[in-house]
Amino acid sequence: MYGIYLDYQSASPVDPRVREFADRYLTKEFGNPSALHSCGLAARAALEEARSKVAELIGAEGPETIVFTAGATEANNLAIRGLAQRNAAKGKKLLGSSIEHISVLNPMKDLKKGGFDLSLVPVDGAGVVDLAALEGMLSKETILTSVMYANSEIGTIQPIREVSNLVHGKGLFLHVDATAACGKIPVDVQKDGIDLLTLSSNDLYGPQGAGALYVKPGVRIQPVLFGGGQERGLWSGTENLFALAGFGEAARLAKLEMAEESQRLSAIRDGLIKEIQKIDESYLTGHPKRRLPGHASFRFRRIEGESILLTLDAMFNIQVSTGSACSSRTLEPSHVLLAIGLKHEEAHGSMVMTLGKYSNPDQIPVVAQAVSQTVQRLRAISAL
């Protein structure tokens, strides 16, 4: 149905093996995991199996550390609000990197309205969090620090272990949004020193509508929504068994296949970056080396990202993404691109390509040629 799809970061196809595995939970084994009859018990077993698989993907202490939600946004909200509100008596300071996802930043901003104090840690031009600045900003009132594992717009991977050492050195808590990283690069909550970690199913080729928050044993958070007390009371609501069972299976497959797939995608990514950078006044955004395997992001001078996206789609059947303001609901350019020091007019020219399962090396010259023609076409129209 699609042509060359290069927007895996915003939505990925479900792996057919995952679908096959999970299908029975839609139609046959549809029980409520909280019910005590045999259908309920079977559903509970499926849910707990999924929990174990997700726990294994991230090297967690055990399945009980995994709180299922209906996606990464919910897991991030639970982490931020749940930890902040639980620890409000100890301090009011919240810290986040300036390039966090909006589902981390917006709950923080909302808490700020309620009397919490929010500071954002700067990043350098490649999007790497400034460790010295972070260290200087941590104080004993900092009840929550949130730094993402890798950024979905610029692909930059953060030095999470160094971040963790700084945060834990002061006896504080670290939340890591690993939505863009899990299944793509090794994430190990114990070795990395992570207290709370967010991940999502669709990024692993699992169904949408499933996510998880890892909560390290001994770390206490407070629920933010209330109901039947599912998920250890931390995320009420009848579990989406189909999506969560699929999530578990996707996590299992990701653990098995990640190393090989990452290597494959890195090679395609490097080919794309090399070819696209040959275009006049084109620049890579994010870190040249410490970046996600399937992530290639650029900016082009004198043209605008939404026009790039539309042209590539309509003329070449290639689907990409952009951080340009013109494609957002708010008409503000991406805060990530501004945080790495781009001017507004530079941020408008962004194009993000994220590779996945069905990407292949043969696409490199086709995509590079299409991008080159697109840039040429739009520059011929441009008033700049």
Place this chain on the structure above:
Amino acid sequence: MAQIGYSKKVMEHFMNPRNVGVIENPDGYGKVGNPVCGDLMEIFIKVKDDRIDDIKFRTFGCGSAIAVSSMVTEMAKGKTLDEAMKITRKDVADELEGLPPQKMHCSNLGADALHVAIKDYWVKIGKIKPEEAKAEGEEGEACGTE
């Protein structure tokens, strides 16, 4: 979200924009928008017998900004200057079979650029004073607001 999508007409003009380019020594020239806001539009006109004899544009911007520029030049071509001055932002959006709500400001730019170009001509021929030729709308406003 439905409102993100463009009409067929918008896409048609975006993919095949009419009247792209520059007129050397134009009779009137209008430039509106701001690269900081993600769109900058310029319109060149040639006037003959009080009509727009030729019109060209160049635009830096999103899909709707380019489609709006194309449409407004097509609508204005051949019209008398007074008729062209009456082309409103809404007319342009309507001709394009609508624009998503958050893109309406792009249609403002199209009509504005045209009107600025016409006023530039009127200033040149002494019909109006320079201070009467200010751009509509855009001045001093935040990006994307009307």
